[in-house]
Amino acid sequence: MAVIGLISDTHGLLRPEAVRRLTGVDAIVHAGDIGDPGIIEALRTLAPVTAIRGNIDRGGWARAYRETERLSVAGRTLYVLHDRKTLAIDLVAEGIDVVISGHSHVPKIETAAGVLFINPGSAGRRRFKLPITVATLEIAAGEMRAEIHDLGVG
Numbered sequence: 628m629a630v631i632g633l634i635s636d637t638h639g640l641l642r643p644e645a646v647r648r649l650t651g652v653d654a655i656v657h658a659g660d661i662g663d664p665g666i667i668e669a670l671r672t673l674a675p676v677t678a679i680r681g682n683i684d685r686g687g688w689a690r691a692y693r694e695t696e697r698l699s700v701a702g703r704t705l706y707v708l709h710d711r712k713t714l715a716i717d718l719v720a721e722g723i724d725v726v727i728s729g730h731s732h733v734p735k736i737e738t739a740a741g742v743l744f745i746n747p748g749s750a751g752r753r754r755f756k757l758p759i760t761v762a763t764l765e766i767a768a769g770e771m772r773a774e775i776h777d778l779g780v781g
Contacts, residue, residue, distance in 0.1 A: 628767035629653045629701040632674065635709075635729025638683065638751035639663040641670070644778035645750040648761050649673050654700065658729035658747065659709030664688040681709040681729060697723075701766040711744065718742050725764065725771065734760040734775040745773050753780070 632652035634645060639662030646669070649655055655674050659681025661667060670676045680692040696707040703724040708714060711728040718726065718740070725743045732755075734748030748760035759780040765772045 628765060631656060631700060631705075631764040631766070633658065633727055633745060633747040633762040633764060633773075634670070634750045635747050636660040636681070636732055636749035636751050636754075637662055637666050638749075639666065640751040641666045642750060642759065642778060642780065644759070644780055645761050646673065648776050648778060652763065656696075656698075656705070656707055656727055658707055658727050660684060660729060660751070661689075661692070662751065664691075677707065679707050679709060697721075702769065703766050703771065711746070727764075732757050734758065734762065736762070736773045736775060743771055743773060748775065750778065 630652045632649035632655040635658035652674050655670050655676045657678035659679050660683045667678050677696050679696050680689045698705050704722050705725045706723045707727045710730040727745050732749035735746045737744050747762035750761050759778045760775050762775050
C-alpha cells in the first residue's frame, strides 16, 4: 500500500497541523501556490515531494517547478496541476487515473468518467470561511481511497 499526502495553497505558511497530518506518508504532492521555497524543503523532511507551481509562485525559485507533473504510484498514473479549469489533456487517452489540483481552496473528491479528482483544499491562510485542509490518497491492490482531513484550525 502507498499513502500519498496531498497539500495545496500553502501561500508561504506550513502549519504544524499539516506537518502532523502528513507525517508518515510515503510521498507528498503539493498542488501549487507554494508561496515560499522553504515549504517544500520542510515537506521533504517528511517524505519525497512532487510539487508544481501555482499562480502566486513567481521569481527565480519558482522556475524550478513545472506547471504540471505526471507521476506513477503503485501502478496508478497521477496528473497534478494547480487550476483544474486549465486541464487541457484527454485524461482517458493519456491513461490518467487521478487528477490532483488546488487553486479554489475548496476541498473536494469526485469521480468523473472513471477518473478520481482530488482537491485537498488550502492548508495555508484561511480564505473566506473555507476549512483548512489536506488530503490523503491510499493506493492498495489496485484500489484507491481518498480522504479530506480538516486540520481543525480555528
